[in-house]
Amino acid sequence: MTRTSLTQLEARDGFIPRHIGPSDTEQAAMLSVLGYDSRAALIDAVVPANIRLKEKLDLGQFFEPLPEQAALAKLKALASQNKVMKSMIGQGYYGTHTPPVILRNIFENPAWYTAYTPYQPEISQGRLEAILNFQQVIVDLTGMGIANASMLDEGTAAAEAMTLVQRVGKSASKVFYVADDVLPQTLEVVRTRALPIGVEVRTVAAADLETLEETCFGVLLQYPGVNGDVRDYRHAVEKLHAAGAMVIVAADLLALTVLAAPGEWGADVVIGNSQRFGVPLGFGGPHAGYLATRDEFKRSMAGRLAGVTIDAQGNKAFRLALQTREQHIRREKATSNICTAQVLLAVMASMYAIYHGPKGLEQIARRVHRYVGILAGALRSLGYRLANETYFDTLTVAVEDADALHRIAVGRGVNLRRIDAGRVGLSLDETTTRDDLALLLDIFTEAAGKTQSFDIDGLDQDAQDAFPAALARTSAYLTHPTFHRYHAEHEMLRYLRALADKDLALDRTMIPLGSCTMKLNATSEMIPVTWPEFSSIHPFAPDDQTAGYREMIGQLEAMLCAVTGYAGVSLQPNAGSQGEYAGLLIIKKYHESRGEGHRNICLIPSSAHGTNPASANMVGMKVVVTACDENGNVDLDDLRKKAAEHGANLACVMVTYPSTHGVFEEGIRELCEIVHGHGGQVYVDGANMNALVGVAGPGQFGGDVSHLNLHKTFCIPHGGGGPGVGPVAVGAHLVPFLPNQASTGYQRDEQGIGAVSSAAYGSASILPISWMYIAMMGGDGLTAATETAILNANYIARRLAPHYPVLYTGEAGLVAHECIIDLRPLQDATGISNEDVAKRLMDFGFHAPTMSFPVPGTLMIEPTESESKAELDRFIEAMICIHAEIVKVERGEYDRMDNPLKGAPHTAEVVTADDWQHTYSREVAAFPVPSLRKKKYWPPVGRADNAYGDRNLFCGCAPVSDYE
Incomplete structure (x- = not known):
């Protein structure tokens, strides 16, 4: 028997093979399919040599990769430096009890926290119902007509409300008033958002609002005020309305159970935070903000809106309404860059209301x-x-x-x-x-x-x-049966289980969404989030009580600098969209500091994510779109031409790398040099950072600023569409401009931009997740994760290529960490669309890849490094089977309209109905591959009718008749 060394025995306790799905043997088999004898050889062929890191990623300045228990112990030592006090600070943050049934079955349950945004509604019915519950809670308590599916926090909700009332109001004024008893952190975020779009923010004494004579387009009030006052604003609101101004009220949800709803005394928009509905303090987040408004403004609301429609069989179904992806549709004309929410926290708040x-x-x-x-x-x-x-x-x-x-x-x-x-x-x-x-x-x-x-x-x-x-409140609220049925824990437990069973999350299946990086959210990473030393700290607690938090945050910032090649990081932005926004504000402030504030042109490739032009618009930049060539790469000739044309006013370029098309573009260094040559800055969107860590650093190949998605590359779970963290990372020359929060005394540098979220460290309580991930992986593990993500993507692309054209590849015929397959030729031949394929995948128990982004009629597949070869092969088998079904349509063996793809997804009710009128069999509908007989997910509804839902927009709990 061969003797195993102690070092080898110790290594088997390591986390790296727990996180990376394919074993060494499986990786060798996959490499053989690709024609490479090692992972290193594959990476040499995929990643351009001119951007490769010259040395191995070294995180030894922090510590070597730690086993799970050792990492938890090290983090616990940091957490123990925090002092958990009885905080009665208030100012928008309060102690609350998370009901244990909600703590265990939502907050700590991967069925809820590993789910993706419900863009595929048929397999998201559970969380969509929970979101609708949240919207109903907000509508009822605020007295407004409609509420969205949550905002990032109270400060950003107020900022979005300000731009909403400016957009829909009739006043031509550029002045916005804020009562002097509005939360200080909210006022600061509003000021940050107002400055670049030319809105003048003034304060007015809350007691003097009735005598305000100056013209303005809107006013923000706090109810109750930060100092506790409960003011009767009815006469003031009447006067403001008569003068053409609109009124936003920041309201406390618990107070609204005993105080008159703002919608009853004239509010046009009501915003706030649902934190005290069972969500821990967490040093500032994540917490679900909310925004409610009049029904007539529903088409102008920012963020997501869940609604009710019908499915193919005429049954009720839930889905996201059209405008929830406004920034992708309107791009540089978008009024908001919000593409995430705080779904997991909104779900918790809604269930808190239901339980009580x-x-x-x-x-x-x-x-x-x-x-x-x-x-x-x-x-x-x-x-x-x-x-x-x-x-x-x-x-x-x-x-x-x-x-x-x-x-x-x-x-x-x-x-x-x-x-x-x-x-x-x-x-x-x-x-x-x-x-x-x-x-x-x-x-x-x-x-x-x-x-x-x-x-x-x-x-x-x-x-x-x-x-x-x-x-005093006299109107009823939460009258729907949902808020009266689940007060017993057994009933609540079963309700939560029933909702979770309707959904597909990472605890059931691979979610191969391109650009979204749905990877393992390890249990050991999640455990510290509920430690009281992290969860029970008020964001405005004195510094000597938060030493452990700040040391952990400082270490995480340094880790992120090491993996990106940048000089400084701020963790304040609490979503990728906010990281983008902060990065562009930093660029703007940098130019102004050099006397070049006139620079306002932002070059953006036509393939860019929709938030890029939306963010540029929000900071007052003018977007100039640059072309992409037939291979999906940025057209450097067109970029060079436009950079020269706008050179005197060029502020920056926004580029995603690897490209949005899933390719390592050879010309990225040249792109950076072109823009720098004309005085501009290079913003590298970090959405695809999972293909770079340990291989290349944007701060080293020419980037000046990036946002990172900790809810992608660094393992914070997506939570059904939020929480997220979008740190902004910058080069040394931009470090002085990282965000402050002056209202609470947090100042990195006096030149820094204003606050972009309500708390100095954003969604601080989930930062331990990324700390744990990096600590357990170390430099070698992070690099191995990147290389394996690239291997997995190329394995899928190669296996699927005989059946579906892979749209874009690099010079070696390889992709980065994701691949785009083209369904358009098949659609032209058969009428089968990428949507049909996406819905049919549900019958196989899979969440679909990303549809029609960045190219209409395609599917973008990103497997990540966490999926095993067995799971990759299961997905490949499903896609090959679906291709065979499409071929049968092409040959006339299946009717062009009556076939398993057009009929998908197939519910248990449909498959078992006495009346089966399809030309294909029930077996084909339900069990297209034998393995499904042993493990079958049944979609709870048939195909959602989006057009019906948009024509008949309804965004609250289901009608009472459904419960009778």
């Missing part, structure tokens, strides 16, 4: 309000003056020495809001108990230099509602 129901939510709200009333009475008896006489959950207290009070509070384990030297704020929440009240009273008693005891039950007798009687 309207009575439960009101009970929580009234308990919080009563506790505040008791506290207010006690503070007055101690001699304190309250700055706000009206309140829901927040008090602002005048004190002689705020610093001394904070020292006492922190010493007792409590964080209060730091306002100024003479005022402190405190916000109570769902987690507040009688013991917390007693502790607060002890703190304030000690600060007052008194000794006094309090009888909470006695104080309760005197506590009254402390908001205007005219603002």
